[in-house]
Amino acid sequence: MKREQNRSNEEWVSDLSGDGDRREAALGDLRRLLMNGLRRSVGGSALEDYVQAALIRITGGLGSFRGDSRFETWALSIGVRVAVSEMRRARWREVSLDEMVEAGRLFPAEQAVNHESNQLMQVVHEAIQAGLTAKQREAILAELGGAPPDEVARRLGTNRNALYKLVYDARARIRQAILQAGWTEEQVLGVLGGR
Amino acid sequence: MAELDPKLRAIVAMAASVLPREIGCDDCFDYFAAYAEHLLAGGPLPEPLQMVGEHLERCSCCMEELNLLLAAMKASTLDEAP
Ligand SMILES: [Zn+2]
Numbered sequence: 001m002k003r004e005q006n007r008s009n010e011e012w013v014s015d016l017s018g019d020g021d022r023r024e025a026a027l028g029d030l031r032r033l034l035m036n037g038l039r040r041s042v043g044g045s046a047l048e049d050y051v052q053a054a055l056i057r058i059t060g061g062l063g064s065f066r067g068d069s070r071f072e073t074w075a076l077s078i079g080v081r082v083a084v085s086e087m088r089r090a091r092w093r094e095v096s097l098d099e100m101v102e103a104g105r106l107f108p109a110e111q112a113v114n115h116e117s118n119q120l121m122q123v124v125h126e127a128i129q130a131g132l133t134a135k136q137r138e139a140i141l142a143e144l145g146g147a148p149p150d151e152v153a154r155r156l157g158t159n160r161n162a163l164y165k166l167v168y169d170a171r172a173r174i175r176q177a178i179l180q181a182g183w184t185e186e187q188v189l190g191v192l193g194g195r
Numbered sequence: 196m197a198e199l200d201p202k203l204r205a206i207v208a209m210a211a212s213v214l215p216r217e218i219g220c221d222d223c224f225d226y227f228a229a230y231a232e233h234l235l236a237g238g239p240l241p242e243p244l245q246m247v248g249e250h251l252e253r254c255s256c257c258m259e260e261l262n263l264l265l266a267a268m269k270a271s272t273l274d275e276a277p
Binding site: 033041073074077079104140148149150165171172175189192 | 200210211213226228232256259266267271
C-alpha cells in the first residue's frame with residue numbers, strides 16, 4: 001500500500017477541500033492518522049464510529065483551522081474530543097442530574113473536626129444554599145460529586161462552555177461569601193494547605 | 196490541623212482559585228492543538244496559551260482531553276516512524 005505522504009498544512013487543507021483522487025487519498029490518510037492516534041489513547045470498541053464522526057467534523061470545519069499547529073495535531077484534537085464526548089455520554093447514561101447533585105452535597109452536621117473548619121463549612125454551605133441560583137447550585141454540586149462538566153451541561157440543557165461560565169460565577173460568589181465572613185485569602189490558603 | 200472534609204476542601208479550592216479573567220472551554224479548544232505542541236516542545240508559553248493552561252487546571256474535561264491528545268500524538272508519531 002502507498003505510504004502516507006507528508007503534507008504541509010496548506011496541502012492538507014487544499015487536498016481535503018478539493019475533489020477526486022487527491023481528496024480520497026487525503027481522507028484515507030486522515031482516517032489512518034485518527035485510527036492510529038485514538039486506538040492507543042482513547043481506545044474503545046466504537047473507535048470506527050468515532051473516527052467517522054471526527055472525519056465529518058474535521059472536513060466540515062476546515063475553515064476554522066488557523067494553522068497555529070500542525071494540521072495533524074488539530075485533527076487529532078477534534079478526534080479526541082469527539083471520541084471522549086461519546087464515551088462520557090455512554091458511561092454516564094444511567095446517571096440522573098439528581099444523583100450527580102446528591103453525590104456532591106455537603107453535610108455540615110457531620111463536620112466536627114475543629115472550630116475553624118466548622119465555621120468555614122457553615123459559610124460555604126450557606127453560600128451554596130442562599131447565594132447561588134438553583135442552576136448554579138446544581139452545576140457546582142454535580143461537579144463536586146465528580147460528574148464530568150459536559151454531562152452536567154447536557155442535563156441542564158446547556159453546553160460545556162456555558163456551564164463553565166455558570167460554575168465560574170458560582171465559584172466567585174462562594175469566594176465572596178468566604179471573604180465577607182471575615183476570612184482573609186491567607187487564612188483560606190492556610191486551611192487548604194493544612195492536612 | 197485536623198483532616199478537612201474532602202468535598203469542603205474541593206469547593207473552597209474551586210472558590211479560592213477564581214481568577215479575574217478565565218477563558219471557557221470553547222476558547223481553550225481553539226488553542227488546544229497549539230498548546231499541546233508547545234507543551235511537548237518545552238519553553239515559555241505565549242500569553243493566550245498561558246490562559247489555556249489556567250483553564251486546564253480548573254476544568255477536568257479539558258484536562259482529560261489534553262492528556263489523551265498528548266497520548267494520541269505520541270501514538271501517531273510512532274506509526275510514522277520507518
Ligand atoms: Zn474546559
